[in-house]
């Protein structure tokens with residue numbers, strides 16, 4: 001029983017983080033109809049930025065977050081503006097191919113720069129924990145989870161309450177009509193991708209703090225998780241990503257009790273398939289951007 | 296000097312040419328109607344005016360600016376608003392959010408003009424656009440267009456899917472809009488409505504302007520009704 005509770009607690013804090021990994025992926029998919037294969041790579045790139053800042057300057061990863069966010073936002077903005085916008089009207093197959101290529105470029109670049117070794121950002125508090133009954137909760141994981149929840153809620157509020165959020169939503173719903181409002185769709189797309197990259201980078205930083213990462217297996221795993229969670233939560237649905245993240249986090253954690261080694265990776269696929277069979281529109285309502293209209 | 300002057304415009308979609316040698320003009324504070332059967336090219340002409348499709352040849356001057364080839368955004372900025380066919384409101388957003396997005400380019404957040412024009416919208420500012428009646432949606436779409444404080448408002452198929460009484464209510468506001476400095480170029484299938492509210496009109500048939508003149512005179516011209524209705528019912 002206590003093993004079960006421990007795994008459940010771990011699943012919740014991990015799930016919050018996974019929600020943050022997925023929320024940007026879901027946003028980009030929902031608004032631009034781009035399935036971004038390089039999302040996990042962006043998360044890992046963010047982890048390296050924080051890792052470097054920590055190794056070189058001793059900067060705490062939580063304090064490195066603003067730097068990571070700004071760096072990844074800028075990178076994401078430029079990638080969308082200069083690259084993905086060029087094929088944004090092309091069939092989804094082409095954008096898939098492009099982000100797949102982008103993924104390879106980023107990963108090879110990271111491997112050249114940092115080698116393929118497993119890395120982790122060491123902090124004094126990561127190994128410390130407190131106990132609730134028989135359940136141990138590490139401070140670092142709990143803080144990362146709360147931060148992830150906070151950022152996801154902030155993004156949801158940005159989308160629902162602010163002018164920029166409405167412009168992003170409007171461009172996602174009907175780009176032609178949005179442009180008729182004078183909204184520069186290409187800029188809005190770039191901002192959207194920048195936000196997604198920034199959030200991925202922050203999530204990567206947190207993952208690097210509470211666990212470890214490398215440029216070979218981590219990106220693919222994160223992209224797959226983001227994909228599954230986005231389908232679970234509904235495209236472009238921020239709170240859906242949060243719930244989807246928790247579901248996947250708990251499923252993987254509990255599954256880890258029963259399954260060994262690489263079988264745990266199959267859990268994400270199983271969750272995806274079950275979702276598609278039972279509720280193709282996702283767990284929470286329907287996707288925000290059902291009726292897409294082009295110019 | 297006309298507010299809008301289109302000369303010898305050719306335009307279409309990809310290789311398909313739809314508009315042939317189209318010339319029209321709109322004067323400040325005027326209501327001008329564009330009538331013609333389904334498929335004549337009225338929507339295509341409005342799309343060409345706001346840069347939504349590429350122009351092959353010809354010129355479009357708006358307030359002394361040549362706008363043929365300009366981007367949608369810069370044309371909106373110059374002062375043309377386009378209420379598109381089917382209205383295309385942002386359905387998941389509220390009336391207020393839709394209106395504010397209309398004012399995006401000019402950063403206009405003042406809803407008073409729109410609410411004075413359509414008091415029904417004022418009572419529904421927090422209602423989701425998709426839950427409103429067709430007439431209210433059309434008011435919202437026109438209001439959204441006005442939020443960019445345009446000198447020219449293009450309205451595509453104002454009456455689409457609306458009850459005649461609702462159409463009359465909305466059309467009755469057009470003279471006020473025009474008098475307050477926003478000329479209106481109105482695309483309408485309902486030829487009687489269009490010709491009774493406008494000062495001048497153009498008849499479009501298979502991509503060409505075949506007739507133009509004072510609306511009241513066109514309304515009295517039996518051949519117009521015939522050719523137009525003949526096409527429309529065929």
Ligand SMILES: Nc1ncnc2c1ncn2[C@@H]1O[C@H](COP(=O)(O)OP(=O)(O)O)[C@@H](O)[C@H]1O
Nearest residue numbers: 308311313331332333334335336337338339340
């Ligand atoms: N997106 C499009 N691609 C290709 N042809 C189009 C497109 N939209 C309209 N057309 C064609 O252009 C012609 C004029 O259409 P349209 O401008 O919509 O007419 P109207 O608004 O007068 O009913 C029609 O023959 C129509 O088939």
Ligand SMILES: [Mg+2]
Nearest residue numbers: 337338380452
């Ligand atoms: Mg039309």
